[in-house]
Every structure is written in C-alpha cells, then in structure tokens.
Amino acid sequence: MLRFLAMGGYARYVWPCYVLTAAVVGLNVHWARSALRAAQAEARRRLASLKAAS
C-alpha cells in the first residue's frame, strides 16, 4: 500500500493532480445542482406570489 502511495517517487506530483481533478469534478456537480435548486425555488416563489396577487 505504501509503495502504491509513493507512486515510484512521484507522489508529490501525481496525487495533487488527482485531488485537484476530483475537487473540480465534485464542485462542478455541486454548483450545477445548487443553481438548479435555486432557480426552481425562485420560480416557485414567483408563481406563489402571482397566485396570491390574483
């Protein structure tokens, strides 16, 4: 396991690449889901206020 983590002496270059990529992959999903939820909540609020006004 330690040999695998050492990556033949390239651990300090290999693992930051994987961590950075995983973070960007995860953050993109988080941002997209949050933006969709926020847009849905905003649309619901608008519809509710229109209904109340009528």
Added chain:
Amino acid sequence: MAWVWFHRFGSPPHFYRVAGRLTPWFAWPAALLCLGGLIGGLVLAPPDYQQGDGFRIIYVHAPAAWLSLMVYVVMASSAAVGLIWRMTVAHAVAASCAAIGASFTAVALATGMLWGRPMWGTYWEWDPRLTSELLLLFLYLGYMGLRNSIDDIGRADRASAVLAIVGVVNVPIIHYSVTWWNSLHQAPSVMKFGRPTMPAAMLVPLLLMLAGFTAYFVALLLLRSRGELLRRERNARWIAEALAATATG
C-alpha cells in the same frame, strides 16, 4: 425527421423535461467508466519505461484537456445555433458550457504543470501547446466576463456568441501545436491517424477515462442548462407545469 427532432429539442419545456430524464443515463455510466479507468490507470497499468509512475497523471490530465477543447466546440456550436435560429435553448446551453470549460482548462493547465516539473524540469514554458491552452482559458474567462458585463440577456447572448465563434479558431491550433511547431509537449498518442502509440494496458484505462469524462460533461451540461433555462424563462407558462412535475416525480 432530423429537423423535427431539432425543433422539438429547441422547445424550452421539451428540453427541460427530456434533459431531466436523460441526466442519470449519463451520470451513472460516467461514474462507472471513471471508476474502471481509475482502477486500470492507477493499479493495473504498468509503469512507463521512461516516466515510471509519473505517467499516471495522464489519466486526469488528458481527459481534462479533452474536455477543455470539446466543451469549447460545443459552446461555440450552440452559440452559433442560437445566433442563427434565435433559439433560447441553444443560448442557455452555450452559457452553461463556459464555467465547465474554464474549470477543466484550469485543471488541464495545473496537472500539466505538475507533470512538467519532474519530466521537463520546469512547471511552465512559453511553449506553443501551453500558451495556446492558456489562451483558451482566457477565451472562456472573456466569454464569461462579457456575458456578466451586459445586463440585457439577448444582447449578452449575441455578443458572447460572436466571441465564442471567433475563438473557435484556437481549438485546431491547440490540437496541432505539437506537430506544427517544436514543442516540449509530447505528440498525440491517442487522437492521431493510424495506431495509437500506447500499449493496450495503458490505453484502455485512458479511453475509459475519456469516455467517462465525456459522459460526465453531458450530465453536467444537462443539469446546468435546466437551471439556466428556468432563470431565463421565468415568466413562461410552462414553468408551473414543469415544477409540478418535478414535485410529483
């Protein structure tokens, strides 16, 4: 038949509904393909005879670089469709591409720098491939900045579409930079005419990662485009039905 499909997909309520259904069909295969690619690339593939285990950076660097180019082509094509046919969905798709493309261009540059340090002895060199990829990041940032600087969404769509279409000239320059000029960067090993130069044990995980990242991008783009469409079509009647369907489904 193709035109009927094109026009139906251009309808915001139809796109919103279909995109919602399609997202998991791309997200799950993306996760499985990337899992297979990671196991193959990090565990099963043998070390490179020159670069040792350092070459394993390729399994995140190449897919990120692939996305940086593909996302730009999708963004410019959607922007062109939006500009020519005045299609809201196409503009929403183009606008949704920018942040995804910019983030993966940054990943491609950062992982390339981390790979370059042990192999070339430097993090950065003003090399044709690196410089044109950096220009791509600036194009994405310029596109996003231009959109944000214009309040009227219609004008923002048209102006940013022109920038995206003009900037597409950089895509073949990036791809062929390693063959047109002397470059520190290695020549293409997968996307080239004839046989790839990698052995199957290294190539198959890379192809899995490339396919996984592509599927991930499609799922992400569908998700982002739905949010973007809701934001743009805030006064449309179909939104009440779409939200009711979301609440029940």
